[in-house]
Amino acid sequence: MQLETAIRLRRSVRKYAERKVSRTTVRKLLDLARRAPSSLGGEPWHFLEIRDLALKRELGTIKNKHCPPAKRAFRADFLASVPVIVLVCVDRRRSHGRILENGLLATGHLLLAARAEGLGSVYMSAQTAERPRLRTDIKRLLRIPPGIEPISLIPLGYPAERPAPKRLRPLDTMVHRDYF
Amino acid sequence: MQLETAIRLRRSVRKYAERKVSRTTVRKLLDLARRAPSSLGGEPWHFLEIRDLALKRELGTIKNKHCPPAKRAFRADFLASVPVIVLVCVDRRRSHGRILENGLLATGHLLLAARAEGLGSVYMSAQTAERPRLRTDIKRLLRIPPGIEPISLIPLGYPAERPAPKRLRPLDTMVHRDYF
Numbered sequence: 001m002q003l004e005t006a007i008r009l010r011r012s013v014r015k016y017a018e019r020k021v022s023r024t025t026v027r028k029l030l031d032l033a034r035r036a037p038s039s040l041g042g043e044p045w046h047f048l049e050i051r052d053l054a055l056k057r058e059l060g061t062i063k064n065k066h067c068p069p070a071k072r073a074f075r076a077d078f079l080a081s082v083p084v085i086v087l088v089c090v091d092r093r094r095s096h097g098r099i100l101e102n103g104l105l106a107t108g109h110l111l112l113a114a115r116a117e118g119l120g121s122v123y124m125s126a127q128t129a130e131r132p133r134l135r136t137d138i139k140r141l142l143r144i145p146p147g148i149e150p151i152s153l154i155p156l157g158y159p160a161e162r163p164a165p166k167r168l169r170p171l172d173t174m175v176h177r178d179y180f
Numbered sequence: 181m182q183l184e185t186a187i188r189l190r191r192s193v194r195k196y197a198e199r200k201v202s203r204t205t206v207r208k209l210l211d212l213a214r215r216a217p218s219s220l221g222g223e224p225w226h227f228l229e230i231r232d233l234a235l236k237r238e239l240g241t242i243k244n245k246h247c248p249p250a251k252r253a254f255r256a257d258f259l260a261s262v263p264v265i266v267l268v269c270v271d272r273r274r275s276h277g278r279i280l281e282n283g284l285l286a287t288g289h290l291l292l293a294a295r296a297e298g299l300g301s302v303y304m305s306a307q308t309a310e311r312p313r314l315r316t317d318i319k320r321l322l323r324i325p326p327g328i329e330p331i332s333l334i335p336l337g338y339p340a341e342r343p344a345p346k347r348l349r350p351l352d353t354m355v356h357r358d359y360f
Contacts, residue, residue, distance in 0.1 A: 003183045003296045007212045007289060031351055032187045037291065037303045040250065043349050052358045070220065070276060089360075096250060097310060100280050105303070108288030109187060111217065116183045123217045123285070130277060144360045169223050171211055178232045180269075180324045 001116040010112060011166070013120025014078050016157025021083045023049070025117060026156065032113040033088070036105035044094035044102050048087040048142055056080050058141055059153065063124065066134040076124070082155040086110065087126060087138070092147045100127075103151030110154055120159035126150035181296035190292060191346070193300025194258050196337025201263040203229075205297060206336065212293040213268070216285035224274035224282050228267040228322055236260050238321055239333065243304065246314040256304070262335040266290065267306060267318070272327045280307075283331030290334055300339035306330035 030047050038044055050056060056079050063076035079085060088110065090103045107123065114121040127135040127150055138150045210227050218224060230236060236259050243256030259265060268290065270283045287303065294301040307315040307330055318330045 001183055003181055003186045003292055004212060006183045007215050007293070010215070010217075012217060027351070027355070030355055032184060034348070034351065034354060035187050035190070035346070036288065037190075037192060041346075043354075045354050046356060046360065047354055048356045048358065048360060050358050055358055068277065097248065097308065098305070101284060101303070101305065104281055104284035105288045105291075108216070108285045109292075111285075112183055112289075112292070113187070123281070125278070125281065128277065142359050148360065166215070166221075168214070171207070171214065174214060174223075174225050174227055175207070175210055176226060176228045178228065178230055178235055179322055180226065180228060180328065 006112045006116045010115040011163040012122040013159045013161060013163065014122055015159070015161040016082050016120060016155070017160045019158045021119065021156055021158070026084060026086070029110055029113045029117065030086070033106045033110040036109050038102045039096040039098035042094035042096055042102070044090040045106050046089040046091065046148055048089065050085040050087060053080065055141065056082060056085055059085060059138070062134065062137045062141065063153070066131045068130070079155060083157040086154045086156060087142065087150055088152045088154065089144065089148050089150050092149055099149055100151065107152040107154065114156055118158065119156050121154050121156050124153040124155070126153045186292045186296045190295040191343040192302040193339045193341060193343065194302055195339070195341040196262050196300060196335070197340045199263070199338045201299065201336055201338070206264060206266070209290055209293045209297065210266070213286045213290040216289045218282045219276040219278035222274035222276055222282070224270040225286050226269040226271065226328055228269065230265040230267060233260065235321065236262060236265055239265060239318070242314065242317045242321065243333070246311045248310070259335060263337040266334045266336060267322065267330055268332045268334065269324065269328050269330050272329055279329055280331065287332040287334065294336055298338065299336050301334050301336050304333040304335070306333045
């Protein structure tokens with residue numbers, strides 16, 4: 001799929017068909033995710049491909065538990081029935097002080113690559129400064145060692161919903177010449 | 181350009197031809213950047229399209245001044261001769277506690293969209309927790325009001341160098357099934 005098409009069609013999907021997502025497909029997406037830029041070329045990424053039902057259910061529970069009040073409308077229960085969840089992590093020692101940057105740029109590739117494969121996904125945070133327990137609960141559940149930091153939690157599946165097109169704010173209100 | 185091709189061909193470029201980058205091209209890239217996901221659909225982005233020579237030169241000086249020791253090999257002097265620099269910012273009030281995430285996902289779109297247009301770019305940070313003066317110096321220079329936070333500084337130009345293909349770490353060392 002064309003890059004521009006993938007960007008324009010990508011939406012946040014939270015309802016997925018039961019159709020299986022193959023290991024080969026996930027591997028292809030991860031290969032594209034890890035081609036993101038990284039600080040000093042450290043390639044600090046680790047990806048957990050989570051298919052175990054009990055783990056997916058528990059990730060939903062953890063996300064609900066640490067959900068900020070403004071986002072309570074978005075329950076994470078659906079994680080239990082997602083075909084596969086990818087947890088994007090970074091190795092602190094390979095990140096050169098750019099943990100979030102490295103993790104987020106790979107996550108962005110993953111979201112677009114998923115759309116290009118006809119898969120739905122949605123960005124979900126696996127860390128937040130205000131609720132440090134989100135990160136530590138995820139680390140404990142998935143036996144993630146010290147120095148490896150979860151960044152994002154990306155459900156992947158063939159979409160069973162078609163979100164309405166985005167109504168965007170006018171681009172001109174966001175663009176400035178030279179000075180703000 | 182195909183998404184997969186853009187991802188595979190994208191490299192960090194720091195030498196640019198003198199060829200002009202049109203406002204229309206930049207606008208197209210920013211339109212794709214702001215289609216990134218954002219927390220609660222806040223679309224918190226602001227983009228500064230910087231072409232003024234004195235400002236580009238001063239941005240190079242600021243980046244050099246706050247460069248961490250490990251990255252001193254990458255001088256930022258080249259910013260003075262880049263056709264255009266985009267500063268990606270986010271509005272704190274529209275970010276719902278996800279300032280970096282929102283800024284980084286739009287930046288990732290911008291880097292890929294640039295490559296698809298035949299443009300070179302390179303990720304440069306406009307903020308870092310360890311050197312808060314980087315952010316405040318940039319804000320002062322570009323008259324950025326309180327509540328608007330610079331995230332990344334993206335030079336754009338037609339490439340005058342062709343970086344060697346990446347030698348990547350084996351993907352298998354990054355992928356884990358269920359548990360780490």
